[in-house]
Amino acid sequence: MNASELKVEAARAALAHVGDGMRLGIGTGSTAEAFVRLLAEKVAGGLTVIGVPTSERTAALCLEVGVPLSTLDDTPELDLTIDGADEIDPDLSLIKGGGGALLREKIVAAASHRMIVIADASKIVDTLGRFPLPIEVNKFGLRATELAIAAAAENLGLSGPVALRMTGAAPFVTDGGHFILDASFGRIPDTRALSNALHAIPGVVEHGLFIGLASAAIVAGSDGIKTVH
Numbered sequence: 001m002n003a004s005e006l007k008v009e010a011a012r013a014a015l016a017h018v019g020d021g022m023r024l025g026i027g028t029g030s031t032a033e034a035f036v037r038l039l040a041e042k043v044a045g046g047l048t049v050i051g052v053p054t055s056e057r058t059a060a061l062c063l064e065v066g067v068p069l070s071t072l073d074d075t076p077e078l079d080l081t082i083d084g085a086d087e088i089d090p091d092l093s094l095i096k097g098g099g100g101a102l103l104r105e106k107i108v109a110a111a112s113h114r115m116i117v118i119a120d121a122s123k124i125v126d127t128l129g130r131f132p133l134p135i136e137v138n139k140f141g142l143r144a145t146e147l148a149i150a151a152a153a154e155n156l157g158l159s160g161p162v163a164l165r166m167t168g169a170a171p172f173v174t175d176g177g178h179f180i181l182d183a184s185f186g187r188i189p190d191t192r193a194l195s196n197a198l199h200a201i202p203g204v205v206e207h208g209l210f211i212g213l214a215s216a217a218i219v220a221g222s223d224g225i226k227t228v229h
């Protein structure tokens with residue numbers, strides 16, 4: 001099976017955790033999209049759920065395939081969030097934000113009783129950081145924020161290019177109206193320290209380190225499906 005097929009298998013396995021009447025956070029990315037399409041089939045078959053999407057892109061897909069939606073304002077407490085990830089470590093700490101939705105993804109995950117990550121096995125790492133860390137930043141003072149991020153990283157012994165994410169010739173803009181800086185620091189041995197240091201920078205809106213949010217990961221590989229707790 002290729003990576004796309006494995007993502008579908010992980011998404012299919014996650015459906016077993018979705019019960020009738022659940023309030024669901026629904027992630028962003030290709031794995032989450034596979035989940036939405038499979039969920040829509042269940043909804044068509046009579047399953048009742050209400051979904052809170054983590055991006056405009058996911059909202060549009062849910063509307064297209066018939067998954068009923070709410071907002072986090074109307075449904076501020078969720079039973080379960082199903083979302084993908086860019087990296088997953090053995091403690092279920094994650095790097096997310098490859099699709100640019102990390103802020104809403106983190107808010108929705110934090111409002112959920114449980115978060116289940118769905119992924120193909122290529123996302124499993126020993127230590128986070130091979131995937132560049134997405135950092136969502138305010139447009140104002142971009143250069144100053146960039147410098148502050150580099151300084152905070154250096155204090156922790158980390159360094160590497162910090163690149164403004166682009167879409168063609170223009171900066172990528174998140175659903176919240178912010179920019180994303182992708183920080184290639186390499187291995188991040190102390191994720192909590194980096195998380196705290198980034199949160200202390202005023203121009204940083206949020207970052208893609210998800211620590212203590214995921215309750216389980218359903219990982220599909222060539223040897224089958226594994227659930228990591």
Ligand code: 5RP
Nearest residue numbers: 029030031084097098099101
């Ligand atoms: C979006 C995300 C995605 O979950 C992450 O990028 C994984 O994407 P995919 O399922 O396409 O591999 O964090 O912001």
